[in-house]
Amino acid sequence: MPAISFQSVSKNYPSPRGPKGTTFAALDGVRFDIEEGEFFGLLGPNGAGKTTLISILAGLTRASAGQVKVLGSDVQVDYAQARKKLGVVPQELVFDPFFNVREALRIQSGYFGIKNNDDWIDELLDSLGLTDKVDANMRQLSGGMKRRVLVAQALVHKPPVIVLDEPTAGVDVELRQTLWHFVAKLNKQGHTVLLTTHYLEEAEALCGRIAMLKSGRVVALERTSELLKAASSHVLRLKLDGELPAALAAKARVTGRFVQFPTHNAEEIESYLAAIRQAGLFAEDVEISKADLEDVFLAVMGQQA
Numbered sequence: 001m002p003a004i005s006f007q008s009v010s011k012n013y014p015s016p017r018g019p020k021g022t023t024f025a026a027l028d029g030v031r032f033d034i035e036e037g038e039f040f041g042l043l044g045p046n047g048a049g050k051t052t053l054i055s056i057l058a059g060l061t062r063a064s065a066g067q068v069k070v071l072g073s074d075v076q077v078d079y080a081q082a083r084k085k086l087g088v089v090p091q092e093l094v095f096d097p098f099f100n101v102r103e104a105l106r107i108q109s110g111y112f113g114i115k116n117n118d119d120w121i122d123e124l125l126d127s128l129g130l131t132d133k134v135d136a137n138m139r140q141l142s143g144g145m146k147r148r149v150l151v152a153q154a155l156v157h158k159p160p161v162i163v164l165d166e167p168t169a170g171v172d173v174e175l176r177q178t179l180w181h182f183v184a185k186l187n188k189q190g191h192t193v194l195l196t197t198h199y200l201e202e203a204e205a206l207c208g209r210i211a212m213l214k215s216g217r218v219v220a221l222e223r224t225s226e227l228l229k230a231a232s233s234h235v236l237r238l239k240l241d242g243e244l245p246a247a248l249a250a251k252a253r254v255t256g257r258f259v260q261f262p263t264h265n266a267e268e269i270e271s272y273l274a275a276i277r278q279a280g281l282f283a284e285d286v287e288i289s290k291a292d293l294e295d296v297f298l299a300v301m302g303q304q305a
Helices: 050-057 079-084 101-111 118-127 143-155 173-188 200-206 224-229 266-278 293-303
Strands: 004-014 023-034 039-043 065-070 086-089 161-165 192-196 209-214 217-223 234-239 253-255 258-263 284-289
Touching: 004 050, 023 050, 023 065, 023 209, 023 217, 039 050, 039 200, 050 065, 050 086, 050 161, 050 192, 079 086, 086 143, 101 118, 101 143, 118 143, 118 173, 143 161, 143 173, 161 173, 173 192, 173 200, 192 200, 200 224, 200 293, 209 224, 209 293, 217 224, 217 293, 224 293, 234 266, 258 266
Parallel strands: 039 192, 039 209, 086 161, 161 192
Antiparallel strands: 004 023, 004 065, 209 217, 234 258, 234 284, 253 258
């Protein structure tokens, strides 16, 4: 039995621009399963449908068509059972300003009928670096600390399936390391993890399998290692001052002074460097490395444009 099963899921909204009665598809026949114990990545550009899919999974939005199950429980027909099996960390910082951290976690436990679980709450607080904030009011916490509390709230009922929707957006390096260490430990213990993120290096390091969404459709679904194998064998990275000629710029990925070209052999590498010299530019910090998930992502999205 899959941990999560998306079966031909579609979601239509009224079109804000078209004639009255017309709709646009936020999701269009999304179909894939996530097996128990997987660490699964869901990637896509803004507006691809990731959050809509997570909202349907969490029971916050109804699908226009299709079916979603969590460990066999339909999220619409059997909502209470599906929700008990699921822990969701949302993108938004949502919190109750009237309680301290421990009270917030006890109240969250009560929603699932759980009492006297202070030992587990203490373990969560310790694992997420919140022990010294246990008596602090939620209003007094920084954004990063509020994010940690959201993670603890999602896990307080020990769900077998954990959904992390952009959990490290706007947080510091220390929290990222703390969070990923703890979540990786839970995954090794058998918990299924579904992660959406814009930090592709995180997805590459953590996720065993990845689905990519574009315009509400699945455009790639494969093991991370296979996606990387399908990319260009290597990339040429360097620093440049000045603008590339149009012919070179069309083949490059440019981030500030950093420029990257896809390459397959030494001849291509030399041709790029020669063209840069002919343009009167000086290359610094030249290196050749294997393609990463960001290269794969951009290639897939480019193919589907």
